[in-house]
Amino acid sequence: MPSFAGITWVCDPVIQNTIGWAAVFAVLGLFASPIKDIWGEGGVFKRKDTGNLASGLVYFSSFFNCFFWVIYALGDLPRLLQPLVINVIGASLQLSFLSCYWYYAENKKECNIAFLGGATVALASAIVAYNQSSVTIFGTAAAVLNVIMYYSPLAAVGTIIKEKSVAKMPFLPLLMTLIGSSLWFSYGAYIFDWPCIIPNILGVMFGITQLGLYTYFSRAYPEDKLEAAKSPPEGDSTGGAISPTAALQSSPRKPYSSVSRRSVASVVRRQTRLVQPERAAAPLIKAIQKQNKGRTQLHKTAGAKSPVKGMVHAFKCSTAAVF
Known part of the structure; x- marks a missing residue:
């Protein structure tokens, strides 16, 4: 039974499973949200370019986060069944995103450093876990990487402020981060699991911050105005x-x-x-000249036949021109 500050409570399996599976579906949307940016029309795979993405750190951090959570959850079943399920799915998805981004990335050195850093942490955690006969170290590593995963979208903030555009900060992952963090925090608090509580309460704060930035820049600098200003x-x-x-x-x-x-x-x-006053007035000048030329010709013709009729006709034409 979980306890905190001298308070002990019994976890109802129905409540635990309800919160847990709701969190699974919420984070599934978060893990699947990069599909459009990577595999969709206009994504990295179709364009063979990573220019529309500010940073690939989110894919590295998400993959290693899921990897550590899988190992940690395997050591505490069935209590951590929902974290195990979602992180197996998440690791598979993130591996596909990571592979595509890595292949088309212009700066592969940055990707190599991120991958080697994650692999080093994984190896060190495995050694410590083997010596202590415990997977708790994987839970700690998973919590740290979970914070990095929630923080990684903030890597694009510099680009967003510079370009005054939210094009490189997709809205759906930000929203799903906030919802998923809230649900996983509730789940971790209910079963009192620190690796669930700490990163997700930070995830809630990061999610609110990111949505605030998105709302501000999307309203203050709409995309159509920015495109017109850059044209x-x-x-x-x-x-x-x-x-x-x-x-x-x-x-x-x-x-x-x-x-x-x-x-x-x-x-x-x-x-x-x-x-351009001359060009704008040119058609009007030509029309007036043509009209005056026609009237002059009529005056001459009418005057040749009858001087009196010619004078009357000229008077009528001039009156019509004035009125």
């Missing part, structure tokens, strides 16, 4: 059309993020009139 001008002063970005850059107005579409359109119209 080059589509015309110049020689007569081409001027893009909204070029008009705003040449106009002493507020930053693009605070300018409405109507303001952008008005700036474009004003800049177009200022930069």
Whole structure:
């Protein structure tokens, strides 16, 4: 029976299994969320490039986290059945993601260092566990790697702040991290297992922080505005059309993020009139010249037949032109 601070309680198998399997399904979504980024359309495998991912640390940390949890859970069955099931699935998925990322990564040195670091920790834990005849060391290592797994998405924060874009911080993994951490913390607290409690309470805090960053940057710097701000001008002063970005850059107005579409359109119209007045007025001038030429010809024809009728006709034409 678990106990804490002199308080002892009995774990109800129904409650334990309910929380445990709910946590399994929540973390399954977290483990499966990189499928789109790795194997999906436009992912690493299709594009043969890891440019859309800020860091591969999350795949290394997730794989070794699952590996240590499997060994730790095997030493405490059936109490840790749910952690065993989800981490066997997670290790398989993370191994496939890790292999694909490693193969197409430009900086393979970073990947090699991360893999060797994880392998070294695994070997050291195995030696200690063998000498002590206990798998507790694997639980401690799993807790540490669990914290790294929850922290690893924060590696992209520098890129997000620099580019003012959340494109490299997918929303679904952040949401599933918060939900999964909350459920696993509840599970660990109920059965009172420290390797479950410590990393997941930190995971809840990391999840809230990451979602806060995502919400702030997605609202303050929407992707469509960033794309418009990064696009080059589509015309110049020689007569081409001027893009909204070029008009705003040449106009002493507020930053693009605070300018409405109507303001952008008005700036474009004003800049177009200022930069290319002759070209804009050319069709109108030609039409007026053509109309005046036709009227002059009519005046001459009517005057040749009858001077009086010609004068009357000219007066009517001039009156029509004025009114």
